Amino acid sequence: xxxxxxxxxxxxxxxxxxxxxxxxxxxxxxxxxxxxxxxxxxxxxxxxxxxxxxxxxxxxxxxxxxxxxxxxxxxxxxxxxxxxxxxxxxxxxxxxxxxxxxxxxxxx
Numbered sequence: 001x002x003x004x005x006x007x008x009x010x011x012x013x014x015x016x017x018x019x020x021x022x023x024x025x026x027x028x029x030x031x032x033x034x035x036x037x038x039x040x041x042x043x044x045x046x047x048x049x050x051x052x053x054x055x056x057x058x059x060x061x062x063x064x065x066x067x068x069x070x071x072x073x074x075x076x077x078x079x080x081x082x083x084x085x086x087x088x089x090x091x092x093x094x095x096x097x098x099x100x101x102x103x104x105x106x107x108x
Contacts, residue, residue: 005031005035008037009032009035009036009037010035012037013035013036013037014036014037015037015038016037016038016039016040017032017037017038017039017040018040018042018060018063018064018067019039019040019041019042020041020042020064021041021042021043021044023039023041024041024042024043024044024047025041029041040060042057042060042061042064043057073101073104074097074101077097077100077101077104078093078097078100079093079094079097082094
């Protein structure tokens, strides 16, 4: 487990991670802060103390849902694993995936 935390924190140093309700742990968040990762876990409803805090976590929850949906749609258009041999091939695959995504959004 320690190796995974080391790898996780090394790759995300300086970034903000928005985690779901399953990761609410003050100790884990403090450990990530020490390692240079801002770790924000969306609190459960019964843990929220004020209206402003509820609005903040509601916003984070909506943001997280949009990001997860975008990744899911991108995966459906073949952008999860891009096996390209050259930079030009990579660019073509990304452009085609984004084109397919935009066409899909247009048709909805």
